[in-house]
Structure formats: C-alpha cells, structure tokens
Amino acid sequence: MSALTTALYDVIERRRDVRAEFTGSPVADDVLMRVLGAAHRAPSVGMSQPWDFVVVRDTATRRVFRDHVAHERDTFAASLPPERRSTFDRIKVEGICESSLGIVVTHSQSRGGQHVLGRHAIADAGLYSTVLAIQNLWLAATAEGLGLGWVSFYREDFLQGLLGIPDDVRPVAWLCLGTVSHLATVPDLERHGWRSRRPLADAIHHDTWQMKERNRA
Numbered sequence: 620m621s622a623l624t625t626a627l628y629d630v631i632e633r634r635r636d637v638r639a640e641f642t643g644s645p646v647a648d649d650v651l652m653r654v655l656g657a658a659h660r661a662p663s664v665g666m667s668q669p670w671d672f673v674v675v676r677d678t679a680t681r682r683v684f685r686d687h688v689a690h691e692r693d694t695f696a697a698s699l700p701p702e703r704r705s706t707f708d709r710i711k712v713e714g715i716c717e718s719s720l721g722i723v724v725t726h727s728q729s730r731g732g733q734h735v736l737g738r739h740a741i742a743d744a745g746l747y748s749t750v751l752a753i754q755n756l757w758l759a760a761t762a763e764g765l766g767l768g769w770v771s772f773y774r775e776d777f778l779q780g781l782l783g784i785p786d787d788v789r790p791v792a793w794l795c796l797g798t799v800s801h802l803a804t805v806p807d808l809e810r811h812g813w814r815s816r817r818p819l820a821d822a823i824h825h826d827t828w829q830m831k832e833r834n835r836a
C-alpha cells in the first residue's frame with residue numbers, strides 16, 4: 620500500500636464521535652478553513668452543493684442549545700425500558716459547550732433550482748449530498764488532530780429559530796468541533812454496552828438481498 624492509501628485508511632480508522640475528550644482550546648482559522656474546504660469539496664447531486672455551514676462560537680447561544688439538547692435527552696430517556704435506561708444514563712451525548720466551536724450544517728433542497736440533474740426520481744439525493752459534506756468535514760478534522768461530535772438530539776424548528784435559519788433550510792447536524800486530549804479507540808456506545816459494530820460479513824450481500832438472522836435488529 621502507498622503512504623497515501625495507508626494514511627487515508629488510518630484516518631478512517633481513527634475517526635471517532637467525540638463527546639467527553641474536548642479540551643476547549645481555540646482552533647486556528649486556517650485549520651477551520653481547511654476542514655470547511657474539505658466539506659465543500661464533497662460530491663453533490665447535479666453539483667447542487669446544497670450545504671451551508673454556520674460557525675457558532677457564541678457562548679450564550681451554545682448554552683441555550685445545550686439546554687434544549689438536555690431536554691431532548693430526557694425525552695428519549697423517558698421512552699426507554701428500565702434496563703436500556705440505566706445503560707443510556709451513563710452515556711454522554713454532546714460536548715456543545717466543552718468543544719472549541721459548533722458548526723451547524725444546513726441543507727437547502729431548493730439550491731440548484733428546479734432541475735437538479737440526478738434528483739428527479741430520488742428527492743433524498745440532495746440530503747445525501749449534504750451528509751457527504753459532513754463526512755468529509757469529519758475525516759478532515761480527524762486528519763488535523765481535532766475531534767468532532769455529531770449532535771442530533773434537537774428539534775429542527777428550535778435550531779432554525781435559534782440561528783435564524785430560513786424555514787425552507789433544514790439544520791442537518793450540530794457538529795461539536797475542537798481540540799481533544801485524545802481520540803478513543805472504541806466507540807462510546809460500544810464501550811458503554813449500548814450497541815456494537817456489526818461484522819462486515821453481515822452487511823455484504825451477493826447478487827440479491829438475503830435476510831440474515833442477525834440483521835433483523
């Protein structure tokens with residue numbers, strides 16, 4: 620394998636969803652621009668580039684969002700049976716205030732006009748494109764030695780109101796980005812016994828979809 624290939628697989632392997640390991644030091648502007656540049660180079664259906672990035676540094680805004688997320692965390696916790704609840708109670712789901720900054724990635728389905736090449740049959744292809752920008756950002760952050768954590772414990776209309784996002788633009792993710800003490804080698808959810816990685820063999824099908832017993836849950 621070439622050094623480039625090894626480096627790429629290494630970054631993919633090292634990438635982690637970070638909640639507890641943020642140290643809160645500033646991220647240099649040139650580094651931030653590089654990771655946003657990586658996000659902006661993502662593939663997109665019909666070249667629609669439907670993403671935007673709201674960089675949130677304001678402490679008061681972050682506190683308001685953190686409180687909203689805490690409320691949504693409670694809502695989810697209340698839906699769980701007792702045994703799952705006690706496992707979930709040990710899991711941290713965000714590092715909004717501890718991270719260096721937030722990046723809210725938004726999706727505009729109207730970007731690119733009415734005739735987006737390749738989206739006429741699959742409307743979600745637009746959303747897929749925005750999610751690819753997030754993955755690029757996540758891998759670039761990892762390569763830069765930063766941590767990133769995706770927060771989805773929120774109501775879209777709340778975040779739209781908080782950041783002044785127009786009604787027809789969807790906030791797809793609040794990403795906590797920042798300097799970290801280290802990146803864990805095992806995903807948090809696995810470490811806390813919530814859910815483990817499936818074997819690759821279970822995810823691969825040949826020629827037709829075959830229901831595998833272990834794939835049901």
Ligand SMILES: Cc1cc2nc3c(=O)[nH]c(=O)nc-3n(C[C@H](O)[C@H](O)[C@H](O)COP(=O)(O)O)c2cc1C
Nearest residue numbers: 634635636638711712713769770771772806807808
């Ligand atoms: C769409 C999406 C939403 C997520 N939302 C949250 C979240 O709200 N809180 C959280 O702690 N992790 C969240 N995660 C992170 C996942 O829990 C994490 O990716 C998964 O457990 C695997 O761990 P790893 O990313 O460290 O490999 C989210 C990930 C994705 C892709």
